[in-house]
Amino acid sequence: MSDEEIQDVIVVGAGLSGLTAAISLQQRGYSVRVLERRPVAGGLCGSTTIDGYQFTLGSNDFGSAIKRYLQQLGVDLEFEQNQTVFYCGREKYVLPATSRTVFDLLRHLPDTTRVGRALRNPDIGNKFDYVGQFLDATVRNKTFRDFLSLPSYVAGHSPAAHRFDLFRQIYSKNPDYGYHELCAPADGPQAITDAMTARFAELGGRIEFDTDVLDVRQTDDGKLVTTSQGTYRTKHLVSSEARTGNHSVRSSLEIGVLHIATRPDVPFPAGVHTVGYLPSGVQNWLGQLDDGVLPDQFGFHAFPCVTTEEYRSFNAYFYYPRGVEEFDSRTLATVEEYILKELARLIPGFGSRVLFRRSVSPAQFKKEHNLRRVSIEDILPLGVEKPSVHDKETDTYYVGNTVGPVAYHACAAMYAALDAADQLASANPLA
Ligand SMILES: Cc1cc2nc3c(=O)[nH]c(=O)nc-3n(C[C@H](O)[C@H](O)[C@H](O)COP(=O)(O)OP(=O)(O)OC[C@H]3O[C@@H](n4cnc5c(N)ncnc54)[C@H](O)[C@@H]3O)c2cc1C
Incomplete structure (x- = not known):
């Protein structure tokens, strides 16, 4: 399909940062179209269903600044502080x-x-x-x-x-992301991007799903965007793809997830979102993981995803050794047993309520969810900061975690998106 109508703005990606920029610009009167390669919005802020159980996909607990950002976008959502x-x-x-x-x-x-x-x-x-x-x-x-x-x-x-x-x-208050008082919607993170998608539609914005942006070319009157579904024309481009610079980037260890469903009466502590376990010698076992070795003891953290009358679901996150994207079945069984045993020790009664478990390796995660970049935090060389949101050379406004001020989390991604929308609007006022 080709669309000859020229958009004011095309936004690549319907994750938290793409949706933030899209709503902010649509609110100011720009005609915005979002192109998303996956069949759903949300990116890493969403949910997935396995064997009838619903689990959180990635991000789950947010800095309190998210409430301020959403209010600014006209998105009304209740959060719980945990x-x-x-x-x-x-x-x-x-x-x-x-x-x-x-x-x-x-x-x-x-x-x-x-x-x-x-x-x-x-x-x-x-x-x-x-x-x-x-x-x-x-x-x-x-x-x-x-x-x-x-x-x-x-x-x-x-x-x-x-x-x-x-x-x-992390301890600086500028910008104040509010990660010292974490909060999450009672219904899980999917509620955030669902509410944002609804708000964007209410403002007249459009999202095209299953549309992979493959190439962007400069033209006399803007940009020609080539996608898996055809071409689009736009005056301005906002992208939630990674902004890569000239510096080497040290990605975080890749994360593995153990999805667990339990009976609803599991005694998980009330008012608590995350229960984490750091066995002694953190520097040592994180160092081993960084060297590509699976230590005998390693840390993990677990949090509830949804609660229904039939079940409660949980994710336990842990790191794979650097360079390893998949365990053999024996190692995987050992890792799963270790996590379940420690959870049962930390939360008495947890172990006997488990109904279902399935782990997802970094390789499976990328394949199943078509999310290509799952680094928790990239580290640039000493003295190098993240680049700014606007790439003057290509006149592209980047959003998400590879640009903007310090930190790699949802609030930093949204902060960069609001900044990109401000910069785009002040450099290109509507006639
Ligand atoms: C396992 C995990 C747990 C996390 N937990 C937390 C947490 O608890 N709290 C927190 O604050 N942060 C957390 N984070 C970080 C948080 O998820 C990210 O900061 C945030 O989701 C970034 O949003 P984004 O929109 O920039 O990127 P993404 O969520 O990756 O969304 C990008 C979107 O753009 C689409 N896209 C990309 N390229 C193209 C293209 N060429 N064409 C079309 N579409 C494209 C993708 O399909 C995707 O939907 C976590 C991250 C991970 C990996």
């Missing part, structure tokens, strides 16, 4: 910090003081290039060191390779 619980060895850390957590941290007062100084004082902090160096020099207590490795675990990098300036920026 706790995260991480077990580090024999210690339990609850986030956001409760009075109990603060009390527990007092046990590590000398370490907490040194860490606070290094995070606040650039003269100290700037001495460290990588999180591993900072932890080794600053934190004496091994369990507390494990807990402070949590940002590296979440980023999918060994502390030895995780840039310390990025770690420090």
Whole structure:
């Protein structure tokens, strides 16, 4: 199919960032068309159904800034604020910090003081290039060191390779993504992109599904976009594809998912979204994974996806060793047993309620969901920052996690998309 009508804006991708830019521009009066290669919107923010059980696809817990961004877009959605619980060895850390957590941290007062100084004082902090160096020099207590490795675990990098300036920026309030008070819609992340898709349609925007953008050429009056379904013409282009630069990128470890369905009466703690387990020696086992080796003990985290009258579903995320995209059946069985055994230990009664389980490897994930890029966080070389949203050479506005300010999560992706929409609108005002 070819569409001769020239659009004001074509947006490549109907994930969180593409939809954010599309709604923002449609709100300002631009005619926007979104082209999406998959049959559904949402990208990594959606759900999937396996054997009749519904599971979350990727992102699941969001910084509170998402509520502000959605309000700005006219998207009305209720969020619940939940706790995260991480077990580090024999210690339990609850986030956001409760009075109990603060009390527990007092046990590590000398370490907490040194860490606070290094995070606040650039003269100290700037001495460290990588999180591993900072932890080794600053934190004496091994369990507390494990807990402070949590940002590296979440980023999918060994502390030895995780840039310390990025770690420090997590604690910065600029931009304030609100990841210190996590929230999620009660019905799961699919509700976010469903509400955004409905809002975009209400504003008169159109999404073409099963439409893979293959090539973009500059023409006299704009751009010619070639897709698997034909060509489109547009004055401006917004893309949620990765903006690649001249620098090498160190991708995160690839994530594996163990989907678990249990009976609905599973005793998962109320008010908690994520339960995580970091066995002792986080630097060591993350390092082994980074070296391509599966350690005997490794961390994982689990969270509920949906609750129905018949079942509750959960995802447990864990990392595959670097370079490994698929386990042989014996290794996979060992990994699944390990996760289920630890979950049953952390949540008494969990194990006896399991009805179904299926793991999805990084290779299967990409194949089944046609999502080609599943790095949790890319690390650029020291001193190099992510590029800005506007590529002057091709006059393309990029959105998502490869551009814009620090961090690789849903709120950073949406922030970049709002920035791209602002920049496009101010450089190209409607006549
Ligand atoms: C396993 C996992 C868990 C995560 N958990 C969290 C979390 O809990 N909280 C959080 O804040 N963040 C989380 N993230 C990060 C979050 O998912 C991303 O930041 C966010 O989804 C990025 O949105 P996006 O729209 O930029 O990209 P995507 O979600 O990847 O969407 C891009 C869309 O563009 C489409 N597309 C790309 N190229 C083309 C093309 N050429 N033609 C047509 N369509 C195209 C794709 O099909 C896709 O639908 C997680 C990431 C992963 C991988």
